[in-house]
Amino acid sequence: MTMSNTNYNLPADNDGKSIGKFLVAQLKPRGKIFTLFNMISVPIMTLGIVLIVIRFVKGIGAITNLTQEVPWGLWIGFDVVTGVAFAGGAYVVTFLVYILNMEKYKPIVRVTVLNGFLAYVFYAGALLLDLGKPWNVVNPIIGNSFGVSSVLFLVAWHFLLYMIAQLIEFSPAIAEWLGAKRIRKILSGMTLAAVIFGITLSTLHQSGLGALYLMAKEKIHPLWYSEFIPLLFFLSSIFAGLSMVIFEGSISQRVFFDQISQKNHKAHDGILHGLSKICTLTLLVYFFMQVVVFIHGKHWDLINTRMGYWYLTEMIGFVVLPMILYFYSYRKRNITLIKVSALVTMIGVIINRLNVTVIGFKWDAATHYVPSWMEIMVTLTVLCIEIWVFRWIVRRMPVLRDSPSWVKEH
Amino acid sequence: MGIDRRNFFRSLGLTGVALGAGKKLGATPEQSDEKEFYGILYDSTRCVGCQSCELACALANGLPEPDPEDYPMPGTIRKTNENRRTVINAIETPQGEIYVKNQCMHCNQPACVAACLTKAMLKTEEGPVIWRDRKCMGCRFCMVSCPFDVPKFEYHSPNPDIVKCNMCFDRVKEGELPACVADCPAEALTFGTRRELITEARRRIHEDPDSYYDGIYGEHEAGGTGYLYISPVPFEELGLNTKLQKKSYPELTKGFLFSVPSIFILWPAMLLGIHNATKNNAKTTDDDE
Numbered sequence: 227m228t229m230s231n232t233n234y235n236l237p238a239d240n241d242g243k244s245i246g247k248f249l250v251a252q253l254k255p256r257g258k259i260f261t262l263f264n265m266i267s268v269p270i271m272t273l274g275i276v277l278i279v280i281r282f283v284k285g286i287g288a289i290t291n292l293t294q295e296v297p298w299g300l301w302i303g304f305d306v307v308t309g310v311a312f313a314g315g316a317y318v319v320t321f322l323v324y325i326l327n328m329e330k331y332k333p334i335v336r337v338t339v340l341n342g343f344l345a346y347v348f349y350a351g352a353l354l355l356d357l358g359k360p361w362n363v364v365n366p367i368i369g370n371s372f373g374v375s376s377v378l379f380l381v382a383w384h385f386l387l388y389m390i391a392q393l394i395e396f397s398p399a400i401a402e403w404l405g406a407k408r409i410r411k412i413l414s415g416m417t418l419a420a421v422i423f424g425i426t427l428s429t430l431h432q433s434g435l436g437a438l439y440l441m442a443k444e445k446i447h448p449l450w451y452s453e454f455i456p457l458l459f460f461l462s463s464i465f466a467g468l469s470m471v472i473f474e475g476s477i478s479q480r481v482f483f484d485q486i487s488q489k490n491h492k493a494h495d496g497i498l499h500g501l502s503k504i505c506t507l508t509l510l511v512y513f514f515m516q517v518v519v520f521i522h523g524k525h526w527d528l529i530n531t532r533m534g535y536w537y538l539t540e541m542i543g544f545v546v547l548p549m550i551l552y553f554y555s556y557r558k559r560n561i562t563l564i565k566v567s568a569l570v571t572m573i574g575v576i577i578n579r580l581n582v583t584v585i586g587f588k589w590d591a592a593t594h595y596v597p598s599w600m601e602i603m604v605t606l607t608v609l610c611i612e613i614w615v616f617r618w619i620v621r622r623m624p625v626l627r628d629s630p631s632w633v634k635e636h
Numbered sequence: 637m638g639i640d641r642r643n644f645f646r647s648l649g650l651t652g653v654a655l656g657a658g659k660k661l662g663a664t665p666e667q668s669d670e671k672e673f674y675g676i677l678y679d680s681t682r683c684v685g686c687q688s689c690e691l692a693c694a695l696a697n698g699l700p701e702p703d704p705e706d707y708p709m710p711g712t713i714r715k716t717n718e719n720r721r722t723v724i725n726a727i728e729t730p731q732g733e734i735y736v737k738n739q740c741m742h743c744n745q746p747a748c749v750a751a752c753l754t755k756a757m758l759k760t761e762e763g764p765v766i767w768r769d770r771k772c773m774g775c776r777f778c779m780v781s782c783p784f785d786v787p788k789f790e791y792h793s794p795n796p797d798i799v800k801c802n803m804c805f806d807r808v809k810e811g812e813l814p815a816c817v818a819d820c821p822a823e824a825l826t827f828g829t830r831r832e833l834i835t836e837a838r839r840r841i842h843e844d845p846d847s848y849y850d851g852i853y854g855e856h857e858a859g860g861t862g863y864l865y866i867s868p869v870p871f872e873e874l875g876l877n878t879k880l881q882k883k884s885y886p887e888l889t890k891g892f893l894f895s896v897p898s899i900f901i902l903w904p905a906m907l908l909g910i911h912n913a914t915k916n917n918a919k920t921t922d923d924d925e
Contacts, residue, residue, distance in 0.1 A: 287791025294717060294788050297776035325907050327914040358774020358789065358796040365754040371771045372755070377889050378777050379753035380896060418911065426903040430896055437892040441747045441781035441885045444877070456892055 245404070256621050267610040274607025277600050278355060286358065289600040295588050298356075300597035303583030305352040305605055307435050308576050309345055311459070314467030316342025316392060317428035318504075324421040333490040334497055336399055336625045337478060338471050341616065343392040348612040350385050355604065377437045384431035391424035402630055403623040410633070433460040439582055447586035449528055449537040452519045455582065461515060464508045466575040468501050472568035478626060485626040495561050502556040502564045505571065509549035516541060533589060540581060544574025673744065673763030674808060675862035676817060676825055677833040678737050679840065680874065681847050683824035685724050685735040689816035693722050693739075696804055696815035708735060713875065718790045721801040722816060729869050736874040737824075739816075740765060740786045740801035741854060742862030744830075747885035748778035748787055756798070757787075763830070763862050764803035772798060783858055783880050803862070830862060837866050859884025 281289050292299050319338040322328045354360045365371040366382050373379045394416050401410035436459030439446060452458075479486065479494055486494075528534050548571040555563035584595065620626055685708050694701055700719050708714065708726035710733060716723050722739035742765050749757045749765060756772035759765050767787070774796055778787045790796035804814035812818070817825040826833060834855060841848040853865035857880045865871065872878045 283794060285790065285792040285794055285796060290791075292791060294715075294779070295785055297779040297789060321907075325911045325914070327911070327917055356775075358776070358798075359772055360774070362754065362771065362773035365771055365773055373753040375750045375886065375893065376753040376777070377892065378751065378775065380893070382753055422904045422907045422911075425907055426900060429903060430899055433892070437889055438777070438780070440888040440892065441751060441783075443881065443885070443888060444783060444879060445780075453888070453891070 248404075252622055257617075263613070267614070270603065271607050271610050274604050274610075277604050278607070281355060281604075286356070289598065289604070291595055291598045291601065293593070293595060295591055296584075296595040298587075299584060299595055300601045300605060301352055301356040303580055304576070305608060306349050307583050308579040309349040309352075310435060311432065311463045311466040311575055311579060312470040312572070313342045313345035313349075314428065314432055314463035315471040316395075316467065317425045318464055318467050319471060320395065320421045321425055324418055325425070328500075330493070330500060331497055333493055334471060334475060336396065337474070337620070339392055339395045340399075340619060340625055341470075341474060342467075343389065343396055344612050344616055346385060346389045346392065348608050350389070352605070352608045377434055377440070381431050381434045381438065384427045384434065388424055388427040388431065391420045391427065394420040395424065399623045399625055399629075402633060405630075407632060428463075429460060432463040433457060435459055436582075442587070445588055446582060447533050447589045448523060448525050449520075449533060450582045450586040452523055454515065454519045458512065458515060458519070461508060461512045462575055462578065465505045465512070465571055468505050468508075469568040469571040469575070472498055472501055472505075472565060473572060476565050478620070482620055482626050485620065487628050490626075490628075498561055498564050499556065499559055502552050502567065505567070506549060506552040506556055509545060509552065509571070513541070513545050513549060516545065533586070536581070536585075540574065540577050544570065544577055548574060671761050672829040672831055673742075673862055674803070674827065675742065675763055675830040675833050675864060676803065676814065676827055677837055677864045677866070679824050679826070679837075680734055680736055680865065680867035682822045683724070683735040683737065684822045685726055685733075686821065687724055688819045688821055689722055689737065689825065690720060690724060692815040692819035693801070694720065696807070697721060716786070716788060716800075718788045718797075718799045721799060725875065727869075727874060729873060731868055734868060734874075736865075736867070736876070737816075739863065740803070741784050741858070742801075742803055743858050743884070744860040744862070745858075745884035745886050747781040747783060747858070750886035750889065751777040751781035753777070760805060762805070762808055764805040764808060765800075765862075766802045766805045767798045767800060769797060774798075781885065783885055784877070830860075830864075833864050837864060841866060853878075856882045858882075859887070 277289050286292065290299060290301075316339050319331055319335055322331045323335045354363060357363060366373060366379050367386065394413065397413040398410050398417070401407075401413055433456035436455035436457075439451070439455055440453065443451060475494065475498065479491065483491075529538065548567050551563060551567035551570060554560075555567055584597075588595070624630065687702065687707060690702050693699070699721065702720065706714070708724045710726045710728035712725075714723045714725055716738055722737060725736050725738065727734050727736060742763060743759075746757065746759055746765050749759050751757070752772075753775070754771040754773055756768045756770075757765065757778050758768065774789070776787075776789055776798075778798065779785070779789060786800050788799045790799065804812075804816075807814060813827050817827045826836060828836070834852060837852045841850060841852075847868055849867050849870050851866075851871070853867070853871045853874075853876055854861035854863055857878075859882070865874070865876065867874055870878075
């Protein structure tokens with residue numbers, strides 16, 4: 227995926243004129259076709275789509291290793307639970323920019339919201355693959371089947387509403403792309419409301435994803451089960467999301483170099499520096515909470531077991547270590563090290579979410595669930611399609627590049 | 637700290653309810669006084685392990701007929717699955733070989749029902765916990781939540797069902813006995829209201845304390861279950877999970893769910909307040925440190 231020297235013919239102001247032609251022109255591919263990413267992702271997606279067809283013809287068991295005891299595997303534990311944590315960057319960055327009015331982070335707000343939005347669309351999409359009867363997915367939304375006592379009911383509604391809120395937050399970029407001046411004005415007027423609504427929803431469903439596992443009290447290893455799972459999930463979604471923002475940002479800075487203005491390019495290091503401070507602090511609070519939970523759990527006896535060593539690995543190697551790394555790189559203003567810290571944090575979040583949902587779930591059962599290669603392939607397919615859509619949008623809409631000149635800020 | 641948070645949630649919850657945003661959060665239909673839940677008492681001292689209940693269950697529910705080669709053997713644990721809703725297992729004890737039946741426990745406040753976001757799982761007023769095909773979306777959250785690992789899923793079907801014992805709800809509604817109870821030749825299964833069954837179980841234990849372990853499994857487990865067990869040996873020897881909590885499982889998510897309405901009211905107000913308070917900083921904060 228190298229940069230391309232395409233000229234971007236921005237429609238000055240279409241106002242509906244020949245919009246059809248414009249859209250057709252926009253659908254054409256841009257940039258090089260034979261890039262490394264394309265060469266890898268196309269075979270994965272082709273295979274993944276074949277597997278998805280098999281899944282719908284023969285049932286979920288045909289391509290997954292799920293069992294009667296472990297009904298939720300990689301698709302829920304990684305795609306949904308971990309993916310949504312990583313998408314948390316959107317609510318944190320909108321909080322910084324629109325609620326705390328930190329103008330500094332404005333250059334990354336659009337790309338972060340876009341990433342968050344696509345993450346939800348595709349992870350909710352991946353959820354459909356995991357549903358036995360996906361055609362009934364509308365039941366909790368419309369109709370008379372409201373299971374309001376279910377945490378999943380809350381999560382489902384929040385996914386839907388948050389996707390709408392994020393679409394509203396992002397919509398000015400779409401209006402700018404289409405050259406719709408008046409509509410843009412209306413849409414950007416709705417941003418603050420959407421942000422406030424979105425942060426509220428995120429607080430509840432980030433923790434709600436943890437609350438899903440509260441009833442599985444005896445099934446999750448005691449080192450990972452506590453009544454505090456919702457709070458821990460919420461706290462970790464802050465640094466999970468921001469680490470993803472740092473990670474994605476440093477890739478976008480290279481890949482979409484041609485999109486980013488000189489000014490924003492220079493500002494990026496400062497943004498990462500600021501984010502590293504927030505990550506240090508939230509990791510510290512999170513670690514403190516984990517220690518409190520551990521002490522209250524009274525599980526000292528479990529430390530000297532295999533799962534205990536794994537628990538210590540997670541806590542020291544993937545909470546304390548990234549916290550120190552973030553702190554050190556923040557003090558030294560070492561941008562490369564900030565990116566390394568983000569990577570270590572992200573691995574830690576993946577490990578944590580999988581420990582609760584897959585590795586620690588039925589840890590004492592005779593046979594363990596290990597995802598099949600086909601489950602992994604479908605997960606990669608979802609990821610690849612998401613990146614393709616992301617790239618398509620970034621190349622066309624003012625996401626990373628500045629808004630067209632007709633947009634007057636403030 | 638734990639107490640603090642719990643109290644915090646509790647007060648938040650009360651605020652939420654007081655603010656009138658209260659949705660109906662009860663996990664089950666309210667236990668009305670007029671109607672009592674039906675249940676089944678299983679007496680392991682009477683069970684002869686003949687598997688009549690397995691056959692009756694398969695016939696009554698249109699399941700494949702049980703394999704005659706597959707019978708209870710000490711040392712092997714047979715499990716319910718998508719093709720059989722109840723199984724009998726044999727256990728070797730100092731008192732000889734005894735048997736134990738497994739199936740849905742029909743909890744008073746079932747975790748599966750609280751988990752279900754489409755009300756496909758339903759605790760009926762009569763007591764049986766039933767599953768409804770049209771509502772289910774196949775998310776399997778009921779399986780994740782059930783402390784007894786009862787609901788099973790048809791992994792190899794394009795239109796998969798959740799499979800579990802429904803205490804022959806259609807028969808119960810008509811005033812008939814569940815198939816397994818009707819066909820038990822040893823009278824190991826007794827159908828009745830939960831209250832009657834507990835009285836009957838106590839009577840049997842009281843009249844013959846040498847033959848029974850002193851206790852009724854299901855009286856308090858998971859907040860009380862519709863299926864009740866009495867046995868000659870402690871229940872963990874029967875392979876029943878005795879480490880389950882006495883509170884009902886939906887209790888575990890109540891704190892979280894009660895906090896939702898309050899957050900929905902408090903958060904937006906707080907966020908708007910911060911937004912307005914920091915509005916003027918926007919121009920000056922070049923660096924937020």
